[in-house]
Amino acid sequence: MLTKRIIPCLDVKDGKTVKGINFKEIKDVGDPVELGKLYAEFGADELVFLDITATHEKRKTLSTLVERIAKNINIPFTVGGGISSIDDVSILLQSGADKISINSAAVRNPQLITNLANRFGSQCVVLAIDTKFDNNDWYVYLNGGRIKTDIKAYDWAKEATEKGAGEILLTSMNHDGTKQGFAIDITKKISTNVNVPVIASGGAGTMEHFYDVFTDGNADAALAASIFHYKEIGIPQLKEFLKQRNISIRI
Numbered sequence: 001m002l003t004k005r006i007i008p009c010l011d012v013k014d015g016k017t018v019k020g021i022n023f024k025e026i027k028d029v030g031d032p033v034e035l036g037k038l039y040a041e042f043g044a045d046e047l048v049f050l051d052i053t054a055t056h057e058k059r060k061t062l063s064t065l066v067e068r069i070a071k072n073i074n075i076p077f078t079v080g081g082g083i084s085s086i087d088d089v090s091i092l093l094q095s096g097a098d099k100i101s102i103n104s105a106a107v108r109n110p111q112l113i114t115n116l117a118n119r120f121g122s123q124c125v126v127l128a129i130d131t132k133f134d135n136n137d138w139y140v141y142l143n144g145g146r147i148k149t150d151i152k153a154y155d156w157a158k159e160a161t162e163k164g165a166g167e168i169l170l171t172s173m174n175h176d177g178t179k180q181g182f183a184i185d186i187t188k189k190i191s192t193n194v195n196v197p198v199i200a201s202g203g204a205g206t207m208e209h210f211y212d213v214f215t216d217g218n219a220d221a222a223l224a225a226s227i228f229h230y231k232e233i234g235i236p237q238l239k240e241f242l243k244q245r246n247i248s249i250r251i
Contacts, residue, residue, distance in 0.1 A: 005045035005221035040073040042235040051081025063095045070096020103128040104142040117164025127165035132173040172202035179205025187217035207241045
């Protein structure tokens, strides 16, 4: 059995780590370099860095900040935000990223997924899906949740993995920052129907929520931000909690 992964997320805006609720009410929560270093020391399995306004502001990811974070951690490092070309990915990998996350650019140009997978390997390509439940289904949103599409999250997950995405980062906008639990239904629907790992994101508030998304949601990994940033849950304590409940986890 593959071990489940606990992944803190650094949402970065203007060089600072921030957090919001339902993709709004953004607040500054600290220095991303220091936070990344702490999470690696505390036993995080991976770290995700998302430059949350890069696409909306039509600019590239902050590669110099990525490099500073990478130098201070020894765990797999995924970077996303504003990535739209092979050159963008090359720069970020050279800056210390292990994987890259693509979202809006992949929806607008699905061939990008295949191009990146062919060049760097599927294991390097994480497809981020920001999704919101609306009109009785889950739809894909772009530009940091600002633009709704008529694409259903499940359909897009299937298509993207067929095109070469090696992992899916699934964020429920309805649950984001609410601390009411992950979106179990759509997480399970996608994770049981694609042949790549699925990272559940949005809604973590208690240790039980992680247990639920690993068991009922069939997620391979769970990502969270504010509960770690505000020290509401410690990563070592969370891992011990899960281990005691027979979840395969790296201690």
